[in-house]
Amino acid sequence: MTGTPVVSLTDVASYLPGEPVGVGFFTGDPQAGDELRDSVMFKAPRWRHHVAADETNVDLAERAVRKLIERHGADEIRSADVLLVHTQLPDLPIVGAGTEIARRLGLRPEWLVDVANAGCASFVYMLKLARQILTTTDATRALICNVQTAAGQLFTQSEVRRLAQSAIPGDGCGVGYVTAGGPSPVLDVTTRHIGAYAGDMRLVAEDGRRYWETRTSQLRIGFTEQSVAAVLARGNRLVPEAVDELCRRLALTTRDIDVLITNQPNRTFLRTWREALGLPPERHPDTFDECGNAFGAAIPLTLDHAVRSGKVHAGDLVVLGGFAHAGDFAGAAAVRWQGRG
Structure with a gap:
């Protein structure tokens, strides 16, 4: 990576809607014949948050970005050249949320991309x-937004x-908030798009109709x-593989990782990943029991929580890793964290 201009993950922020929702909301009337009731994949967290009926992707993004504005100033954040957005679920699938987020925040980015793939590892x-954009163009600031509203x-x-x-x-x-220069350099990023698993996760309805068709089933x-x-x-395999590959590219071992931030699918994955990478629980912050699986929002949300709770220190090697959907994407990134810019 010699000669690559420095790009920094300068700051992160997060927002959780509403009051925590307990597991009793779901278990009071379980569906008879649910063959997955005892699956380790679906061992419920203690809490999760749900959007209100009138809350949108743009509302959540605006409230999270407001915290960046408080720390860096409105003029700096609104001068972002790049806006990258991933939403689950999009409020309007035809156009995505990016342009409306830009309007709401007062941004006029040259680069605006609604990312539809990479799911839980889209950050x-x-x-x-x-x-890539900040090292190959005149752009100097990027805003990344991961919004999850499917739960509610x-x-x-x-x-x-x-x-x-x-x-x-x-x-x-x-x-x-990503900047050219800045205090916390992104050392490297490795990603894999795995076409063999594409389409293995599907939305279904009992009546067989597709999501845009009028139906009586849910x-x-x-x-x-x-x-x-x-x-x-x-x-179990993809995330350790991605992190291992990243560390090899940096001439490091996984034991050099000070803080591992992953997506938060369930307790089984979290335990398996840190054991495979030889990391103790205190170096792998966990928001699952407080926030559930926040899908694509989980990585930046968990990093923000770890920073605020003092689990990330200046000089730490922070590795972000995750996989998406049924395994069609996996990736990892390394950041030398120096504190909020």
Whole structure:
């Protein structure tokens, strides 16, 4: 990486909507015959947050970015040249949320991309995109927004909420501020798009209709015992592989990692990843029991929580890692954290 201009993950911030929702919201009337009720994939967290009926992706992004504005000033954040956005679920799938987020925040970015792929590891992917743009163009500032609202929308439907899968997701937003120069350099990013697993995670409805068709049944994720077993096997392997590859590229070992920040799918993945990488729990911050699986928002949200709670210190090697969907993407990024810029 010699000669590559320095790009910094200068700051992160997050926002959680509403009051914490307890597991009783889901388990009071479980669906009979749910074959995945006892799966380790769906062991419920203690809490999660849900968007209100009138809250949108843009609302959550605005509230998270407001914290960056408080620290860096409105003029600096609004001068961002690059805006990268990933939303689950998009409020308007046809156009994405990026342009409306720009309008709400008063941004006029030259680069605006709504990222539809990379799911729970999309923060890593967008960090790579931001780094590429900032090192090859005149752009100097990028804003990354990960918004998750599926928990309070898709998974609270009257029938779907009775399924074991519905107690896992939580809503929230995590944002990153990336700058040319800056205090906390992004040392490297490695990503893998794995076409062999594309399409293995699907939305399904009992009546067989597609998501845009009028229906009487409710949409849910089409998990089966077989698909869950496949996702567990892939996820257990993909994240350690991505982190191992990143460390090799940096001539480091995984034991050099001071803080590992991953997506937060469930307790099984979190335990397996840190054990595979030889890291103790205190070096792998965990927001699962407080926030559930916040999908793409989980990595920046967990990093922000770790910074605020004093688990990340100046000079720490912070590695971000995760995988997406049923395993169609995996990635890892290394940052030498020096504190909020």
